[in-house]
Amino acid sequence: MDMGAAHPEHGADDLCEAGQELYERALRAGRVSAGDAVGAPCLAALGLLRPAAEDARRLEPVPPAVALHRLLRSTADRIAAERRREALLADVFEPLIRSDGRRTEDAADTPTLRLLSGSAHINEAITEAMETARHEVLCVQPHHELNTPRGHRSQRIALRRDQELLDRGGRIRTLYQHTLRHLPAIAGYYEQLRGDTQARSLDEVTDRLIVVDRTVAYLPANADATLALEARHPALVTYFVTTFDQLWRLATPMYPRAVQRPTVDGVTPRQRAIAALLVEGHTDAVIAERLGMNVRTARVHIARLATTLGSTGRTQLGYLIGRSGILDRRGEAAG
Secondary structure (H helix, E strand, O other): OOOOOOOOOOOOOHHHHHHHHHHHHHHHHHHEOOHHHHOOOOHOOOOOOOOOOOOOOOEEEEEEEHHHHHHHHHHHHHHHHHHHHHHHHHHHHHHHHHHOOOOOOOOOHOOEEEEEEOOHHHHHHHHHHHOOOOOOOEEEOOHHHOOHHHHHHHHHHHHHHHHHHHHHOOEEEEEEEEHHOOOOOHHHHHOOOOOOEEEEEEEOOOOOOEEEEEEEEEEEEHHHOOOOEEEEHHHHHHHHHHHHHHHHHOEEEEOOOOOOOOHHHHHHHHHHHHHHHOOOOOOHHHHHHHHHHOOHHHHHHHHHHHHHHOOOHHHHHHHHHHHHHOOHHHHHOOO
């Protein structure tokens, strides 16, 4: 490496060759000298190397599982902040859009933001965008959207337009919650499609999002999804695509080839997700809502988790979760 050249900026998901080689060497040897790390300053910046307690001239590696958990948690915090920004953005622009009396039907004056009212109007706009799509559709599908009559109708409408895109050589990537991995309706939907379709799942996802050809995005504009925001502003669409890609890299494949998340030390992946929310102090109802399950199911999982860890009370359970280290191994299990 040219020591006079500036080290390229990158994240932990795109570790440079010098950084990866030095980190692997540090893991094997237990430490490296500070001089060895001059050519890979990214390791200290990303928290993968830290000064040894007994000798500041030497650096020791942070265990990969610990580093991964911290990085995943940082990503989750950013995603939560982005979700709040999405909601604020819709709240700010909804009254402005309503007060805009100009006609927007003229294709030569397509608005960068448009408020759509009613399921029929929303589906019509999405279908129109899909008819001209040629490359890719990205979709985030939360649990509550599918478990409603409106969700079932939307899925039937989507089947035809999805297949038409696939027939034109496009592809479809969809993110679901883990609680939907074994839903018969989803399996049946993919069995009917022919083409490049991929699906992955996460414990938590954003609200519903559809991005067509990276040029237009659709997202709910109110709580019951009777209003939707159509966004064509390049900066906003790029923001949504970036968020989707970050979530996609963290997600577990479920179609066309499902990857099963393993149980670790008797604790299932779903119980680990619940444990993470428990230590944050959330109630059973909030945990159930965020993970896309009913409260009774959440409580069953909490009881099983308590039995596995030997807890006799809620306060003790939080302590035992922290002491067990199961949250530090969430990233390992997800891989």
